[in-house]
Amino acid sequence: GDPTGAALQVARKVDQAGGETPTPWDSVTGYNNFYELGTSKEDPSRNAGSLRARPWTVTIAGEVKRPQTLDVDALVRMFPPEERVYRMRCVEAWSMVIPWVGFPLADLVRRLEPTSRAKYVAFQTLLDRDQLPGQRRPVLPWPYVEALRIDEANHPLALLAVGLYGRVLPGQNGAPLRLVVPWKYGFKGAKSIVRITFLADRPHTTWNDAAPDEYGFYANVNPEVDHPRWSQARERRIGEFFRRKTLPFNGYAAEVAPLYAGLDLRKNY
């Protein structure tokens, strides 16, 4: 059956949002950008019923020693999930604090043994017009694809989430498996992943293809580099009245800034 909302066993809890109170469940699950389920913020929660998150398999392909297809429940057994409270900063200048449940992407990458040629990892969302009715309109080039550099994928903060608030991930948040990269804008977090591909060359990614001047490949949270249509210097934390200052790398600079040493972040936005 559909386990959405069922309680998840959590191995341990890690707060990486500085002790901030998490954004309420209703906001986290009712205010979403998941264009495959509709382009308004309320559409995904309304339309999530069409997404069948079980049974679900993820195909591993490309520059990897062991290409295979994995069942999502088997994945969860392989990598016991933990709770990680992260800040989430949307490119639209709003943000949340979300208690994700998941496992480090790096653990999976290590298990899959990418070849030495693997420089990038791409994540592809399910392509199915019936389950994801938003794909009936060519709002974006479907299927949705996001990607990380392999060293980014191996960073301990990068998470594959299977739940939030101690419960199985709801459809509108990207059930059953989604990427969470807390130092990047939210759109990097591909949802409802069916394919993970290891690549020698940088792949095309959806938003970068759709509007390259607005959405870079890196998409690191950066208050210094404005979106062409709005400032990224401040953000509205959902539930708060005043905007607060946006922090470089969404406040995770100490952990991730070394990944980008020597890179011009204004050009590589």
Next chain:
Amino acid sequence: MTRAGIHIRLRLLKALTFAACCLPLAKLAWDAFTGGLGANPIEAVLNRLGFWTLTLLTLSLAPTPAHDLLGLAWPVRVRRMLGLFTFAYATLHLCWYVGVDQFFDLHVLAKDVLKRKFMAVGFVAWLLLVPLAVTSTDRWVRRLGYARWKRLHRLVYAVAALGVVHFVWRVKADALRPYVFATILAALLGARAAARVRAEVSRAGAPRPRSSPDRTASGGMPRRPGWRRRGCRRRGPPRARARGSRRGAGRRAGPSGTPIRP
């Protein structure tokens, strides 16, 4: 219908329009108190005010084609109110952005207007609405003279175009709703063009003396009591003209004395 009956009907029409134009605000207030604005209420209010600005702007452009093509006279009588409500919603939208969304962050606001074309376009659209709202009174029509007043108020087409562009540039990828507005506005402008062509054709087919239209007789400001029935049309086809004068006979001595402008 009696004079009093017409007066009451016009009052009723205006009252209903006024109430209808307030409904979106009432709904906003209701949703604000019942949690119906969602997780990001500040954004929701901003978007709704913008949506209703464009909707009212579109509606305010409808009476002329409604008259020319459908022979409906009553929409013209609420057009000024629709226009003023457009300005009111646009002003609320702007104030909400400046005062609530950005909380008077002058650094951001200056950059918005100077560097971001999507914001600049929206701001210019609002600026262009100001003279239209200011000159919306009968006194201003007289002061400017009808012809000049009308020319000034053609700015509304520019406002409509800028408003739609503002919306198109605002959305990230799904521009369906702004294109719906663009299509409706294009249809309304097309209807005006069609009515004009039809009038030209009918005039060419059956030339009539220029003395009968009531337009330019008194310094651009028509005074004849019957003119308002033809208000939207320079040279209407015989059918509408006949109907206009027939209906006009009953309302000739209208109560308000307010000219309804084309």
